[in-house]
Amino acid sequence: MNKLPIPQQVISLAIVFIILIAIFIGARVLLIPESFGEYGHYRADAVDDNASRQINYAGYNACFECHDDIFEQKENSNHDKVSCEACHGPTAKHVDAPDEFTPTAPRGRGYCPLCHGYNPSRPTGFPQIVTTLHNPGKPCMTCHDPHNPLLPHKPEECSACHREISSEKRVSHHSTLTCERCHKVPDQHTVTPRFAYAEKPAKREFCGECHAKDVRAPKEIPRVDLETHGDRYLCWDCHYPHYPEAK
Amino acid sequence: MNKKVTTKTSRREFILSCSKALPLTGFFFFPLSPGKSLLALESGAYDPTKHNYAMGIDIHKCIGCGRCASACKQENEVPSEPHFFRTWVERYVIEPNGEALVDSPNGGIDGFPDLDNDVEILRSFFVPKLCNHCSNAPCVQVCPVGATFTSRDGVVLVDEEYCVGCRYCIQACPYGARYLHPEKKVADKCTFCYHRITKGLIPACVEVCPTQARVFGEVGLRSSPLRRFIRFNDIVVLKASLNTKPKVYYAGADGEVR
Numbered sequence: 001m002n003k004l005p006i007p008q009q010v011i012s013l014a015i016v017f018i019i020l021i022a023i024f025i026g027a028r029v030l031l032i033p034e035s036f037g038e039y040g041h042y043r044a045d046a047v048d049d050n051a052s053r054q055i056n057y058a059g060y061n062a063c064f065e066c067h068d069d070i071f072e073q074k075e076n077s078n079h080d081k082v083s084c085e086a087c088h089g090p091t092a093k094h095v096d097a098p099d100e101f102t103p104t105a106p107r108g109r110g111y112c113p114l115c116h117g118y119n120p121s122r123p124t125g126f127p128q129i130v131t132t133l134h135n136p137g138k139p140c141m142t143c144h145d146p147h148n149p150l151l152p153h154k155p156e157e158c159s160a161c162h163r164e165i166s167s168e169k170r171v172s173h174h175s176t177l178t179c180e181r182c183h184k185v186p187d188q189h190t191v192t193p194r195f196a197y198a199e200k201p202a203k204r205e206f207c208g209e210c211h212a213k214d215v216r217a218p219k220e221i222p223r224v225d226l227e228t229h230g231d232r233y234l235c236w237d238c239h240y241p242h243y244p245e246a247k
Numbered sequence: 248m249n250k251k252v253t254t255k256t257s258r259r260e261f262i263l264s265c266s267k268a269l270p271l272t273g274f275f276f277f278p279l280s281p282g283k284s285l286l287a288l289e290s291g292a293y294d295p296t297k298h299n300y301a302m303g304i305d306i307h308k309c310i311g312c313g314r315c316a317s318a319c320k321q322e323n324e325v326p327s328e329p330h331f332f333r334t335w336v337e338r339y340v341i342e343p344n345g346e347a348l349v350d351s352p353n354g355g356i357d358g359f360p361d362l363d364n365d366v367e368i369l370r371s372f373f374v375p376k377l378c379n380h381c382s383n384a385p386c387v388q389v390c391p392v393g394a395t396f397t398s399r400d401g402v403v404l405v406d407e408e409y410c411v412g413c414r415y416c417i418q419a420c421p422y423g424a425r426y427l428h429p430e431k432k433v434a435d436k437c438t439f440c441y442h443r444i445t446k447g448l449i450p451a452c453v454e455v456c457p458t459q460a461r462v463f464g465e466v467g468l469r470s471s472p473l474r475r476f477i478r479f480n481d482i483v484v485l486k487a488s489l490n491t492k493p494k495v496y497y498a499g500a501d502g503e504v505r
Contacts, residue, residue, distance in 0.1 A: 004256070033409070036393070039398075039399055040396060040397075041393040041396065042393045042394070042395075042396035042406060042409075043393070043406050043408070043409055046394075046396070046404065046405075046406030046407075046408070046409065047295070047398050047399075047404065047441075049406070049407065049408065050398075050404050050405075050438055050441040050442065051441055051442050051445045051446075052442065053323075053441075053442040054442070055322075055442060055443055055446070055448070056321055056322045056451070057318060057321075057322050057443075057448075057451045057454050057455070059448045059449070059454060060454065079457075081457070081458075081459055082457040083454050083455050083456075083457070085318070085454060085455050086314050086318075086455040086456070086457050089321065090318075090321050090322065113358070114312045114313065114314070114358050115310055115312040115314075115457060117358065119311065119358075119359060120362070120368055120371055121311055121338050121339075121340065121359065121371035121372055121373055122310045122311060122373075123307055123308065123309075123310065123372075126310055126458075
């Protein structure tokens with residue numbers, strides 16, 4: 001007897017196994033998407049699905065092709081880096097069919113304060129107004145052109161833009177000092193603030209003009225010995241000049 | 248009585264024949280569907296292997312206008328109700344006792360209400376948040392069906408057709424960047440506007456940001472604006488201790504930001 005006797009039950013078991021394995025292979029082929037596992041444990045076609053979605057925001061350059069006149073206006077203004085679609089909304093449909101779809105243009109008083117309404121969390125120096133006090137009821141566009149938002153007149157006081165600083169300084173020991181005492185403000189700064197910054201003091205000796213031990217100044221001014229006091233630090237590393245008594 | 252069961256195969260032979268069958272078993276585990284390169288992107292100009300995207304956010308520049316969150320909703324058809332966001336802006340108010348108040352009413356889209364009068368501000372700032380597109384993403388690890396994955400250009404994407412809506416990924420994300428789409432019933436999240444970046448545009452939130460607080464670019468390319476941003480700023484990533492290796496880089500982030 002060379003042949004191994006295969007019992008009947010083993011043969012029927014084997015048939016069951018073969019059927020099960022066939023079902024397994026069939027299910028695998030049917031259930032696993034064609035592109036699964038091509039680049040990793042995911043469906044490679046899903047990358048295509050994600051990439052083929054519809055674009056709604058056409059992008060900065062698309063507007064330039066027709067509206068170059070407005071770009072020219074905007075180019076040298078404070079809004080030079082504000083994208084068209086930040087105010088006008090998605091314009092891809094308008095680019096495809098300029099006559100059928102017109103992008104929105106916010107003209108009321110509600111939109112501009114989203115950026116320019118006073119909020120203490122905004123970075124200092126960013127132009128902000130208190131909406132309830134600033135020409136109530138007038139739409140912003142009556143005085144300001146959003147494509148070239150120059151001020152209708154030069155601001156008379158620094159506080160018009162630097163509200164937070166001025167309100168702090170007003171209650172501090174430095175309230176009697178004018179801004180110009182420490183900052184050299186070029187004329188152009190009141191027109192195009194970001195193209196001509198105001199100068200700030202650079203040296204410890206500047207504060208020393210009033211606060212050094214041996215200067216001639218009123219007695220009430222606190223004095224320090226510049227030689228020994230906080231040796232290598234600049235004064236404003238520790239003291240906030242707009243509110244020097246702050247804890 | 249004591250019949251001995253005799254087999255003709257010795258143990259040695261049995262093991263040897265088993266080892267011969269081994270290659271056969273391998274057949275079952277071999278991927279039965281060797282992929283065809285169907286990707287149109289492959290054939291086109293865009294090569295995903297040559298990119299690795301990331302975003303930089305300058306907190307000092309953010310004015311909290313919420314245009315990014317609004318543009319994101321319009322670009323990606325995110326449901327307009329609050330609580331569904333791919334990106335949103337948080338306001339941090341740190342009180343003198345060190346306590347941090349964080350709020351984000353409707354993601355910042357409608358602006359931020361005035362603070363209560365009794366809130367004293369030590370410092371305050373806005374922090375835009377979005378999916379961090381982690382290099383070691385927990386959401387990808389937990390997905391039971393392989394519906395969320397890191398693409399070859401370093402963007403964490405969701406396969407809408409394959410997602411079963413089990414919400415494991417939403418639980419796993421330490422940044423709360425995912426939500427379950429109420430109509431599609433699948434997980435949804437920021438894709439860095441994958442449909443835009445693969446066509447050479449920038450994400451919608453970066454496009455509309457009026458103060459350039461958001462920077463988008465390549466991690467691997469020295470000339471990219473993002474690399475410049477990383478070089479010139481002190482960079483913080485959120486929850487670095489979790490080892491998720493996020494790819495959204497924050498400049499000017501306070502210790503309270505998480």
